[in-house]
Amino acid sequence: MRSLVSRRAVALVTTVCAGLALTGSALTPIRATAAPADACPAAESVTPATGRGTLAAEPVRLRTLSADEVRTALAKARFTSALVRYGVELCRLLYRTVDAKGRPTVASGLIVLPRNGDRRPRIVSFTHGTQSYKEDAPSIGRDDFSFAPAMTFGAAGFAAVTPDYLGLGKGPGTHPWMDVPSETTASLDMLRAARAYMARRGMVPQRRVLVTGFSQGASAALGLARALQNGADRWYRLGAVAPISGGYAFRDAEIPALLAGQEIPSKLAVAYTAYLLVSWNRLHHLYDSPDEVFQAPYADKVERLFGGTTPGQEMLAALPDRLYGDPQQPGDQPPLLTARGLAMLEHPTGAFAAALRVADGTCTGWVPHAPIRLYYAAGDEQAVTANTDHCRAAFRASGVNLTPIDLGPHDYEGSRHLGTAVSGTAAIVDWFTHLSA
Template identity: 60%
Template sequence: MNSPHSNGRSRSVLRRTGAAVALAALAATTVTAGVASADPADPADLAGRSDRGRLVSVQLTGTLDTEQAVAAALTAAKYDAGAVRYGVDSYRVEYRTVDPDGRPITASGLLVLPRGGEHELRTVSFTHGTASYRGDAPSTTAKPGFVTSPALSYASAGFAAVAPDYLGLGTGPGTHPWMDVPSETTASLDMLRAARSFVPRTGRTLGHDVLVTGFSQGASAALGLARALQSGDDRWFRLRALAPVSGGYAFRDAELPALLDGSLEPKSSALYAAYLLVAWNRLHHLYDAPGEVFRAPYDTTIEALFDGSHTGPELFAGTPGTIGELLTPRGLAMLRHPTGRFAQALRVADGTCDWTPHVPVRLYAAEADEQAADANTDHCEAALRSHGADPEVIDLGTPDFAGSRHLGSNVAATADIVRWFSGLE
């Protein structure tokens, strides 16, 4: 495995803190008076409209009314609580967006607002890591903690925190198009628009500045959103800073080779390979029948496991421990030597760093990450530099969350990013 230090660069090292207690769940509540939800979407109306970002409904899902309550929740989730300044209100936002083919669809996401601070709020967009069960998305997760704590961190520091669920997760219909950066980008941008429409109902407004971050799958999504904002895809919002964490920015040249040569954790590698082939077959038609790429008995079960209704434990129980047990020779060859539609789709996914951000950029990564190959960050840094950008690479060392450096990098980076964003004017 390539180390983040393999090219001899000097990198800042972030020190993190955390505690080892369980997160107390936020109690779900109904929408309160004065925070009315929009009318539910009419499918017939959806089919004839292009009103991306329009609110469908908003529900207040939880309140931590004091700084102390937020700090206790973050500490219990093993997140740093040092930047907490306010209590927070959390909302599930449903809104209109488009699917990968540009057709109208709905999506959902989590909006967390501080219970204090400025009238005009700066916005942090946080895009989450891989999930296959729709109930594990930020706005619908049954046990708030790891997934929701970044949004709680940013909101309690005084930002409006926006965390899209992506398509097919949360309350959105259909299946999730995993690692499809174009639809992650449109879902994220339209979530910002929906949030801007709703926030005045709480007596606040959203300013122009958006500080963009995301973890793992969400790191690529963050880069896609940042590029869209800088390109002027929305007339109100403007990109202020960018901080992706532990991304898979180079699937063809970094992630897939590491999955196949055993450099990464075997079970995770099998899961990611399965998710990629199933999700992208739905998008790009990579195979005619599952048996072409998946070995028995998984050829008859694997696609259903990624329908959004199966929990993480069900997914783990239904998949093998290694890629070799999962894939046929053709499936392995497809990953080793991508061609045709698969190669074209990889070029899109791997192009997230091929542009020139005109704002401060930090790329966060852990050493010897067991899920996102270290070379991913090296490739992204090199690509950004080739376009004239000057990203700062932050080496997180060897953070741990539940035995995972990959998950630990999200916790450690959040502590640093919230302070960095807070210090930017």
């Protein structure tokens, strides 16, 4: 997961297993080179709804960069620039998809094309880590960390496609966090929209999609990979899959770590627990009123804090430092959870248990027929290592013998978890390049 706040506040909040980014640092404007004649137009007029994956508006050009300007942008984001071969063009797509209930809606996403004249590009789907603030989405371009992976893939010669997910970026409504089914449909329909956009440019993407994602996006990547393998699209097929630092086992790994208060910092545990309960209550009706699971004064705030319009630092300031605990002394800050809220996490039942089975099913019950790698880092302070252990065991039970790849102790501004997004992206660019050779 990404951080709930700016990457400069990772000591306070980064991610639980998906990649939260509740606030982003503004990208220093970079001088754009002149766009080619066939560049995406800078307009966004919505057209009547038709089928899933069709463009709902004219694509919006965000920027066009030379190779040197890409190196500058990646250096600012603290991603490696050693893999840059080409300049890139970044565009936002608004496309038709379905919401978590299967109803028609629209979503946005980022496409990064290399400026190399390739009319049959290899396509990479990158699904990003957790975010709750709409403006931090990759296609908005305000948070350099959120679009740096797609820019890295694009500059290496791939057509990189990054969905914002439902409810983030220009998408309406709230984001259904850690809902793998809607992450999968949003990702699949973004690939279709990218194909439609590339057709306008006289380009035809190669059919085999190279799938990757970080934190929350790791689960989304596995959901997309399974869908592609199962023939969910008439054009695209699965080429390879390489998730990074996922929260694959909430019930058996992540939630116990949240409650234990040792591997995951307390403030992170509070933020991610609140996000999980609020988001899943919208989807699965876990409780009738927030005060059943959240203490005062947080019960009156949580819906707004995770409604998509609250920047991360503001959200963090409004939440407590403790997840649960004994009654406070007068004047002390109460913890987040009521006794019922704590019991729900300790002993999931009913709709909550059923939702956990879905979220925790990305590694179970299927055998990838394409190359697969799992990336992680020992000592990850958000997506604890037990998540990858459970995923490895699930694949082995299906007959897939995986040895996860430890990316090592490469922290990013104090976060081992965020560091895996940087080192993992570089490793996967290299692997995908060799697979495609």
